[in-house]
Amino acid sequence: MMLKNPAEKYRPFDLGVDMSDRTWPSKSITVAPRWLSTDLRDGNQALADPMDVEKKMRFWNKLMEVGLKEVEVGFPSASQIEFDFVRKLIEGGHIPDDVAVQVLVQSREDLIARTFESLKGAKQAIVHLYNATSPLFRRVVFGLEKADVIALAVKGATAIMAEAAKQPETKWMFEYSPETFSATELDFAVEVCERVMDVFQATPENPVILNLPATVEVSMPNLYADQIEYFCRKLSRRDSAIISIHPHNDRGTGIAAAEMSLLAGADRIEGCLFGNGERTGNVDLVTLALNLYTQGITPNLDFSDIRSVVRTVEYCNAIPVHPRHPYAGELVFTAFSGSHQDAIRKGFAAHEQRNDGLWEMPYLPIDPADLGESYEAVIRVNSQSGKGGIAWILEHDKGLKLPRRFQVDFSRKVQEIADATGKEMHAEDIWHAFEGAYHLNGEQKYELLEYADSGILRTGGERLFAGRIRHDGVEVPVNGRGNGLISSAVNALNDSYGLGLEVVDFHEHALYKGTDAMAVAYVECKTPDDRKVFGVGIDSDTATASVKAILSAANAL
Numbered sequence: 001m002m003l004k005n006p007a008e009k010y011r012p013f014d015l016g017v018d019m020s021d022r023t024w025p026s027k028s029i030t031v032a033p034r035w036l037s038t039d040l041r042d043g044n045q046a047l048a049d050p051m052d053v054e055k056k057m058r059f060w061n062k063l064m065e066v067g068l069k070e071v072e073v074g075f076p077s078a079s080q081i082e083f084d085f086v087r088k089l090i091e092g093g094h095i096p097d098d099v100a101v102q103v104l105v106q107s108r109e110d111l112i113a114r115t116f117e118s119l120k121g122a123k124q125a126i127v128h129l130y131n132a133t134s135p136l137f138r139r140v141v142f143g144l145e146k147a148d149v150i151a152l153a154v155k156g157a158t159a160i161m162a163e164a165a166k167q168p169e170t171k172w173m174f175e176y177s178p179e180t181f182s183a184t185e186l187d188f189a190v191e192v193c194e195r196v197m198d199v200f201q202a203t204p205e206n207p208v209i210l211n212l213p214a215t216v217e218v219s220m221p222n223l224y225a226d227q228i229e230y231f232c233r234k235l236s237r238r239d240s241a242i243i244s245i246h247p248h249n250d251r252g253t254g255i256a257a258a259e260m261s262l263l264a265g266a267d268r269i270e271g272c273l274f275g276n277g278e279r280t281g282n283v284d285l286v287t288l289a290l291n292l293y294t295q296g297i298t299p300n301l302d303f304s305d306i307r308s309v310v311r312t313v314e315y316c317n318a319i320p321v322h323p324r325h326p327y328a329g330e331l332v333f334t335a336f337s338g339s340h341q342d343a344i345r346k347g348f349a350a351h352e353q354r355n356d357g358l359w360e361m362p363y364l365p366i367d368p369a370d371l372g373e374s375y376e377a378v379i380r381v382n383s384q385s386g387k388g389g390i391a392w393i394l395e396h397d398k399g400l401k402l403p404r405r406f407q408v409d410f411s412r413k414v415q416e417i418a419d420a421t422g423k424e425m426h427a428e429d430i431w432h433a434f435e436g437a438y439h440l441n442g443e444q445k446y447e448l449l450e451y452a453d454s455g456i457l458r459t460g461g462e463r464l465f466a467g468r469i470r471h472d473g474v475e476v477p478v479n480g481r482g483n484g485l486i487s488s489a490v491n492a493l494n495d496s497y498g499l500g501l502e503v504v505d506f507h508e509h510a511l512y513k514g515t516d517a518m519a520v521a522y523v524e525c526k527t528p529d530d531r532k533v534f535g536v537g538i539d540s541d542t543a544t545a546s547v548k549a550i551l552s553a554a555n556a557l
């Protein structure tokens with residue numbers, strides 16, 4: 001049961017230092033950080049069924065396609081699969097020259113030796129050492145004092161240097177993580193890292209990667225940024241360290257924490273695609289990269305075919321990507337609601353007209369096409385939708401450009417169906433509704449069989465419409481006069497059946513289906529009792545499309 005007073009059980013996070021002179025809030029991000037994907041390590045260790053070698057390989061290939069240059073490929077001393085995968089990458093020549101593999105290891109000599117064994121023959125590699133440093137872990141997990149924790153880290157780093165010296169053909173880089181940094185006293189974190197830097201002989205030419213994980217996210221993201229700025233200020237040889245961050249997402253603010261930490265001085269980010277990882281996950285590299293992209297900053301990662309990335313990650317992790325996941329979810333470019341659809345439709349029209357390449361689109365922070373997505377999913381129709389969305393679908397799917405009042409008429413009909421079914425209406429459902437509403441197929445009360453418009457009789461400027469229609473199954477001739485084809489056709493129907501229709505609006509446009517050109521005509525008519533009826537006609541001949549539109553309106557009575 002939740003407590004009435006949670007303060008009895010939970011304590012607020014305390015930064016422990018004065019950061020009132022913080023500078024990061026007034027900075028901005030102008031370049032992409034160095035990225036490290038830890039999908040194959042931190043992501044993998046959080047899966048119910050860790051990846052086998054085949055899945056790891058598939059994931060690796062996708063990471064290469066995306067353009068990752070640093071990838072933590074596993075914990076090779078942990079299992080045979082992990083070890084074998086590293087060997088396969090090296091022996092199979094799968095690591096491009098500009099890519100560094102990274103492996104994780106605890107501060108334990110046997111595990112370190114095994115780790116180096118896995119890396120034999122690598123051109124370059126990053127060996128990543130970690131041990132927890134926070135008070136809780138010192139007390140509960142290790143039963144160690146601060147000095148012992150420093151000694152543990154130094155011992156691991158020393159063993160790593162000794163192993164690295166045995167394999168001089170590899171270009172080594174070293175990374176150290178004071179695990180649980182986010183909950184560690186800041187001055188102590190600096191002290192441990194400086195001692196490890198000494199052992200790793202860090203210089204500006206050969207910097208050490210100091211990775212400062214929010215192993216568990218314990219504070220608001222601005223406080224994590226404060227921690228990073230403080231650490232960067234206090235580190236005596238800042239120029240000999242690459243400051244890396246490794247946010248998790250326990251409070252749901254991993255992205256914000258990462259972005260604020262870049263402002264605070266971080267150079268590098270470790271995370272996973274779509275935020276897989278322990279518990280609530282590691283920070284999501286896709287969102288971070290595309291957030292930069294939408295600010296006009298080159299992210300150095302390529303998600304031009306985001307759907308294939310989603311497919312690979314879902315297959316390898318056996319975890320679905322959420323439909324609302326930023327940039328990647330299947331619903332994130334979709335508007336169901338009428339006012340959103342209307343704004344997007346107008347946005348696309350304005351975009352086409354401006355033709356300046358700039359993306360200024362209501363409700364869509366990124367052009368789906370940049371990620372290899374089509375515009376088909378942008379507008380989908382249900383009972384929340386309006387005329388704009390329905391018109392968009394008919395235009396995109398069938399090429400029909402409904403006049404405004406026609407849109408209103410048809411959207412009411414669609415709304416009725418959507419309300420009745422409670423379901424989404426797909427493009428083909430909307431088309432069926434359109435055909436039904438305007439009598440484009442099936443039984444028709446008034447059906448055009450033939451008409452003569454050439455060789456027209458002209459008496460006093462009038463035109464004569466002479467046609468044959470099927471009315472309630474019976475073929476009958478109809479004749480009418482008017483000052484044009486449309487008025488003479490309407491009069492033919494009015495004279496024969498007393499319909500009293502008056503055409504108040506008429507539109508037509510060409511319709512291209514493959515190489516065939518068709519014509520569409522839309523009429524709006526008024527009835528004697530002042531009702532509006534709409535009709536549409538589609539034919540390869542423009543004049544016939546107009547006549548069919550009149551009959552369509554008559555059928556709608």
Ligand SMILES: CC(=O)SCCNC(=O)CCNC(=O)[C@H](O)C(C)(C)COP(=O)(O)OP(=O)(O)OC[C@H]1O[C@@H](n2cnc3c(N)ncnc32)[C@H](O)[C@@H]1OP(=O)(O)O
Binds near residue numbers: 075105130132141179
């Ligand atoms: C935040 C993170 O994601 S850290 C990475 C975590 N990833 C993993 O653990 C996945 C791979 N791990 C494994 O396969 C195993 O844990 C192994 C192979 C590394 C070690 O297995 P085991 O030897 O059976 O140890 P086990 O995991 O049960 O226990 C951890 C022991 O290591 C100690 N330990 C934990 N972290 C470290 C460290 N960084 N350096 C040294 N010792 C450590 C613990 O104190 C504990 O010691 P104890 O047995 O004396 O109490």
Ligand SMILES: CC(C)C(=O)C(=O)O
Binds near residue numbers: 042179211213248
């Ligand atoms: C090993 C470290 C970097 C880690 O995974 C974490 O702290 O989350």
